Amino acid sequence: MxxxxxxxxxxxxxxxxxxxxxxxxxxxxxxxxxxxxxxxxNYNRILLSPVLSGEQxxxxxxxxxLLWYERHGIRLHLNSKVVKLDRTARRVASEDGTVADYDRxxxxxxxxxxxxxxxxxxxxxxxxxxxxxxxxxMIEAAARFSHAVVIGGGLLGLEAANGLKARGxxxxxxxxxxxxxxxxxxxxxxxxxxxxxxxxxxRFLLEAKTQAILGDAQGRACAVELADGQQLPAQLVVMAVGxxxxxxLAESAHLHCNRGIVVNDTMQTxxxxxxxxxxxxxHRGVAxxxxxxxxxxxxxxxxxxxxxxxxxxxGSVPSTRLKVTGIDLFSAxxxxxxADAEEIVLSDPGAGVYKKxxxxxxxxxxxxxxxxxxxxAWYFKLLRDGTNVAQLRPQLMFGDRNLGNGGHQGRERAxxxxxxxxxxxxxGVCKGTIVxxxxxxxxxxxxxxxxxxxxxxxxxxxxxLVEQILAITAGGDYSPAPKAKPLCxxxxxxHGEVRRTIREQHLLSVDAAMKLMAWRTVNGCxxxxxxxxxxxxxxxxxxxxxxxxxxxxxxxxxxxIQKNGTYSxxxxxxxxxxxxxxxxxxxDVVEKYQIPTVKITGGQRIDLLxxxxxxxxxxxxxxxxxxxxxxxxxxxxxxTCVGSEWCRFGVQDSTRMxxxxxxxxxxxxxxxxxxxxxxxxxxxxxxxxxxDVGVIAVDSGWEIYVAGNGGTKTEVAQFFxxxxxxxxxxxxxxxxxxxxxxxxxxxxxxVHFVARVGLEYCKAKVVADRVxxxxxYERLQFAISEEPxxxxxxxxxxARHEFESLRVTPEAExxxx
Amino acid sequence: MSQWSRICALCDIPPLGARTVKVVGTTIAVFRTADxxxxxxxxxxxxxxxxxxxxIVHGEQVTCPLHGWVIxxxxxVAEAPDTGCTGRxxxxxxxxxxWLDLTRSVRSTAAAVKSSPPCPTQAAVVSxxxxxxxxxxxxxxxPLVTLRDIK
Numbered sequence: 001m002x003x004x005x006x007x008x009x010x011x012x013x014x015x016x017x018x019x020x021x022x023x024x025x026x027x028x029x030x031x032x033x034x035x036x037x038x039x040x041x042n043y044n045r046i047l048l049s050p051v052l053s054g055e056q057x058x059x060x061x062x063x064x065x066l067l068w069y070e071r072h073g074i075r076l077h078l079n080s081k082v083v084k085l086d087r088t089a090r091r092v093a094s095e096d097g098t099v100a101d102y103d104r105x106x107x108x109x110x111x112x113x114x115x116x117x118x119x120x121x122x123x124x125x126x127x128x129x130x131x132x133x134x135x136x137x138m139i140e141a142a143a144r145f146s147h148a149v150v151i152g153g154g155l156l157g158l159e160a161a162n163g164l165k166a167r168g169x170x171x172x173x174x175x176x177x178x179x180x181x182x183x184x185x186x187x188x189x190x191x192x193x194x195x196x197x198x199x200x201x202x203r204f205l206l207e208a209k210t211q212a213i214l215g216d217a218q219g220r221a222c223a224v225e226l227a228d229g230q231q232l233p234a235q236l237v238v239m240a241v242g243x244x245x246x247x248x249l250a251e252s253a254h255l256h257c258n259r260g261i262v263v264n265d266t267m268q269t270x271x272x273x274x275x276x277x278x279x280x281x282x283h284r285g286v287a288x289x290x291x292x293x294x295x296x297x298x299x300x301x302x303x304x305x306x307x308x309x310x311x312x313x314x315g316s317v318p319s320t321r322l323k324v325t326g327i328d329l330f331s332a333x334x335x336x337x338x339a340d341a342e343e344i345v346l347s348d349p350g351a352g353v354y355k356k357x358x359x360x361x362x363x364x365x366x367x368x369x370x371x372x373x374x375x376x377a378w379y380f381k382l383l384r385d386g387t388n389v390a391q392l393r394p395q396l397m398f399g400d401r402n403l404g405n406g407g408h409q410g411r412e413r414a415x416x417x418x419x420x421x422x423x424x425x426x427x428g429v430c431k432g433t434i435v436x437x438x439x440x441x442x443x444x445x446x447x448x449x450x451x452x453x454x455x456x457x458x459x460x461x462x463x464x465l466v467e468q469i470l471a472i473t474a475g476g477d478y479s480p481a482p483k484a485k486p487l488c489x490x491x492x493x494x495h496g497e498v499r500r501t502i503r504e505q506h507l508l509s510v511d512a513a514m515k516l517m518a519w520r521t522v523n524g525c526x527x528x529x530x531x532x533x534x535x536x537x538x539x540x541x542x543x544x545x546x547x548x549x550x551x552x553x554x555x556x557x558x559x560x561i562q563k564n565g566t567y568s569x570x571x572x573x574x575x576x577x578x579x580x581x582x583x584x585x586x587x588d589v590v591e592k593y594q595i596p597t598v599k600i601t602g603g604q605r606i607d608l609l610x611x612x613x614x615x616x617x618x619x620x621x622x623x624x625x626x627x628x629x630x631x632x633x634x635x636x637x638x639x640t641c642v643g644s645e646w647c648r649f650g651v652q653d654s655t656r657m658x659x660x661x662x663x664x665x666x667x668x669x670x671x672x673x674x675x676x677x678x679x680x681x682x683x684x685x686x687x688x689x690x691x692d693v694g695v696i697a698v699d700s701g702w703e704i705y706v707a708g709n710g711g712t713k714t715e716v717a718q719f720f721x722x723x724x725x726x727x728x729x730x731x732x733x734x735x736x737x738x739x740x741x742x743x744x745x746x747x748x749x750x751v752h753f754v755a756r757v758g759l760e761y762c763k764a765k766v767v768a769d770r771v772x773x774x775x776x777y778e779r780l781q782f783a784i785s786e787e788p789x790x791x792x793x794x795x796x797x798x799a800r801h802e803f804e805s806l807r808v809t810p811e812a813e814x815x816x817x
Numbered sequence: 818m819s820q821w822s823r824i825c826a827l828c829d830i831p832p833l834g835a836r837t838v839k840v841v842g843t844t845i846a847v848f849r850t851a852d853x854x855x856x857x858x859x860x861x862x863x864x865x866x867x868x869x870x871x872x873i874v875h876g877e878q879v880t881c882p883l884h885g886w887v888i889x890x891x892x893x894v895a896e897a898p899d900t901g902c903t904g905r906x907x908x909x910x911x912x913x914x915x916w917l918d919l920t921r922s923v924r925s926t927a928a929a930v931k932s933s934p935p936c937p938t939q940a941a942v943v944s945x946x947x948x949x950x951x952x953x954x955x956x957x958x959x960p961l962v963t964l965r966d967i968k
Contacts, residue, residue: 553873
């Protein structure tokens with residue numbers, strides 16, 4: 001079947017965006033032809049102002065280059081203005097004679113600048129400010145002439161004036177109204193704006209009416225005459241007095257227009273085959289001249305063109321930002337207020353800050369911000385959503401940065417995020433999903449949100465963001481997490497209480513701990529059992545009884561479970577060193593067990609991925625290497641650089657130091673995984689700055705850093721101690737890790753542990769107090785000295801049932817019933 | 818029709834643990850609770866197919882090792898707010914031996930997959946019209962036919 005033909009008239013931002021959205025929904029549905037009156041492919045019209053002021057180049061603001069059209073099989077006619085629309089024949093024709101037949105037509109003809117009917121408007125040097133061509137002409141004029149007049153003190157006019165000024169012209173803005181940007185700003189904000197633009201050397205004439213543009217003998221503009229007779233020299237006159245929907249083509253085809261092409265909520269015109277989007281449209285009697293509504297329209301139109309038929313456009317509250325570098329200005333909604341509206345105003349003219357919020361019926365209906373518009377997006381969201389702000393009122397003026405205090409960087413982002421933006425990268429949860437769950441399920445706690453949406457339930461790095469979204473969405477109902485959180489839903493005891501009780505009551509098993517602390521569930525859950533098992537084992541080494549069934553599968557199978565149920569095997573390579581014999585054995589194992597993937601890990605080891613569980617004991621036996629514990633909450637790797645043995649910069653033998661550390665610490669289980677690194681000089685090639693314990697060699701010894709983290713949230717390790725000998729490195733590192741093992745909470749990395757108890761506390765116990773340090777190190781050695789190599793044990797037959805499937809043999813078959 | 822087979826002794830399965838039985842087209846996880854009750858489920862989490870047999874067993878539930886969904890051992894249904902359900906098999910302990918009926922899961926699994934949330938109860942399943950059986954070995958939810966197919 002032949003594809004349906006879609007013709008797009010207009011290659012601006014609305015047309016381009018609609019195509020992008022459409023290709024996302026239905027890449028192959030249409031045979032697409034695009035007509036653009038301009039010689040350029042789709043570019044970002046909004047960024048013409050930075051181009052004018054010289055901050056960006058035209059090539060930088062192209063949204064989709066010619067290649068993009070080609071890649072998507074789109075026929076693109078540039079420089080080709082459509083002048084004829086025959087709705088009966090369903091055909092469009094352009095000025096240059098190109099014709100195209102359509103099954104669906106999308107009109108995105110945009111708007112035309114208003115040209116004042118002044119004497120002299122046709123003189124050379126009189127231009128409007130709309131497209132790349134105008135921008136180019138202004139840039140050219142700025143290079144040749146010295147005086148410019150901008151008629152119109154609105155958004156575009158001011159951006160034009162700023163750009164021309166930046167290019168060295170003497171610029172005067174003539175504005176009819178008593179203050180600038182009167183459609184977006186109140187008088188106070190406009191005054192501040194005017195002052196700051198004046199400081200840049202732009203001249204303003206307010207309440208001034210232009211009467212005529214005067215030309216010279218060559219037919220070029222030379223001055224602007226005002227109604228009071230004043231004449232302003234100007235070789236360049238920019239008319240920026242407004243825009244008007246470009247409905248020429250639609251009207252010529254007798255398509256219903258009323259100050260814009262009239263569309264319904266699906267962006268369909270009165271001809272059902274024709275859709276229209278962008279500035280050319282009149283939706284519910286409103287024509288928009290800003291970009292955000294246009295993107296919303298594009299989304300809806302694309303949805304219907306893709307035959308999904310579920311999008312509706314309900315109109316937009318426009319918001320504006322002035323794109324003039326160094327001026328922070330934001331305006332949205334009904335900023336003038338009225339008799340029944342209240343205003344909150346913060347005015348600090350000295351600092352150049354002005355903020356006004358207009359509230360009606362406990363809802364934010366408008367806002368103007370000057371000088372500090374960082375919270376604009378948040379206010380805009382409150383405004384657009386019609387959020388009840390009664391609860392927020394005391395802090396409202398100070399923005400969302402003052403709400404909530406959980407989590408880390410990025411929480412300020414929550415408010416300004418769109419619903420489609422991803423919050424939780426691990427589980428692919430968008431903001432909209434979270435907001436929806438909060439509203440529909442009536443969620444009030446972080447735990448609830450995690451449960452329902454999975455957001456922040458994996459790595460937790462988005463916790464702050466989720467809490468922020470919760471605070472905004474649930475408003476005053478949001479209850480921040482209580483201080484001492486219960487370990488899980490099975491108990492009301494916190495990690496700290498559980499640890500203390502196990503120590504004080506000498507509890508030696510998971511069962512005993514649950515019984516004494518009156519666990520609510522019979523066998524706990526997958527959260528508390530591994531924690532309890534770790535606590536009894538680490539508190540009472542060699543005494544407490546390990547419960548394999550309370551360990552996560554990785555620590556039970558001593559390999560890392562993968563998404564398809566196979567396992568990965570990482571043999572230990574001391575300090576990242578290996579030998580020909582080991583590599584031979586690894587190669588043989590890979591071939592013998594047909595292991596699909598072999599990969600070098602970030603911890604300087606080799607990962608064998610895709611091993612069947614039943615093959616694990618055989619793989620371990622044939623490898624004949626110790627377990628790398630890459631699957632465990634335990635010591636993982638000690639990463640090293642080559643050090644003084646080979647490196648011309650090395651000051652100490654870092655490889656040897658790393659191997660010694662690894663031999664001293666391996667088989668050490670901990671609240672979470674533990675990674676070390678040793679660098680042979682301050683160039684720190686082993687990246688010791690992001691390790692739980694990082695050791696960096698200096699000429700006179702070793703510097704020890706602790707509590708770094710390269711994962712979820714990168715944390716730089718903190719300086720802990722400077723020591724002289726290798727023995728000291730072992731003792732200090734071991735003692736610090738034993739402190740963490742004894743006092744850390746399960747699944748708490750060293751960075752969080754140190755943040756909780758304080759670096760000074762750790763230093764006091766390990767660095768300052770020799771007796772305690774030696775005792776800690778001794779306890780560590782006591783705990784791990786008899787810990788076996790789990791792989792060796794299992795190749796010898798321990799826990800054989802773990803690796804064998806049950807077989808149903810024909811002999812065992814028996815018909816019952 | 819039932820197809821009861823002895824698979825192991827009760828003591829072959831660790832308390833709060835599981836063993837797997839591989840049959841044509843699928844793997845069955847046989848769980849043992851702390852009080853020695855035995856349950857059998859298809860060894861596939863309804864979420865992303867994780868091997869439930871490798872999860873931590875608690876009470877009458879197992880937590881999937883891949884993403885932590887909690888599945889009921891008795892009915893194979895995921896704990897709210899997650900929705901979904903995995904097939905279950907009849908299992909019983911006679912004189913310390915564990916017997917598994919290899920035939921029973923077919924309907925409930927296929928039906929559940931067709932109409933997860935909410936998972937239909939056994940009774941509801943029986944009243945459904947019979948589902949056309951897919952060709953052996955091609956469909957991931959292949960029903961178990963005879964024991965001769967078993968390795």
